[in-house]
Amino acid sequence: MTAVQFAFLAGLTVVSAAIVAFTALVLLSARRIDGGPHLLAVLRARLGRSPYDLAEGNRWAFYVHRITGFAVFAFLALHLLDVGLYALSPALFDEVHALYSTPLMRVFECGLLFALLFHALNGLRLLVIDLADVGARAAGRLLDGVGVLTFAGTAAGSAVILWPVFAP
Template sequence: MSALQTAFAAALSVILVLLTAFTTFTVRSAIVARDSAARTGWISRIGRASDRDTQRWAFVAHRTTGVAVFAFLLLHVLDVGLYAISPSWFDDVHTLYSTAALRVFECFLLYAILFHTLNGLRLIALDLVDIRNATARHLLSLCIVVTLLLGTAAAVVILWPVAT
């Protein structure tokens, strides 16, 4: 790997570590918020009845995917901006995007973008149309299904070159 590619991989690794920490913090906050009096550890409380509220977890997922997409966007602006400095530097870094590891990362990124976009539209609809709780839950299910369908279809296209 060239120096530029190493720097890009290092920056991406830092983003992924920070994102994992943020996700852990957000999930922990969501559980502790509902269970401030509990004596057991927060990890052992995952999956309780109070946690089976999909809209709560949609809120957590919306936050996490939002931070993930924004963090990658910052890095992506930098790596695309390399073209203004040197087209060969741009080519050098962007060779990484065709590796298997980055293709897998792109799939997860696509799932995150899809969910964040669709759930964002659901929240806007909630504000504008004043839909009821049951409808909001159904719309969330629709968001999840569409995310999985579109994401999986796109993932096949993204991973096809390394799978064949």
């Protein structure tokens, strides 16, 4: 392993640690501020129609939106650094880039895809809520749509990304 590859992996570790720390920060402050997210309520909520359960779904969407936003930004910082290597020397860039096709990195990329998809789709949902003056019930249904699309997109994308690991 070359020095710059090691540096990249160190950077990746830092980014991952930052994402985990931020997630912990968000969820711990949630527990303090409003008793925390109620997991069972969300699981029931898709079948339940009580307004409180709809709010729980929206509450989770908010936390995941914030965490995925931070995750993409943390990754972006690292990505700008490693693409910046190309301007320094294409050979250095290739060294780091060799790491990208390892199975571990591919798994990270699937996580990135999930974060990007959810954040983008949920963000568009929030825009629709404002433009169309949408109430809690409709917002919950939109969230269902976002969830389905995110899951489908992540599954399809992950299949493509992880394919070379299983069928080289």
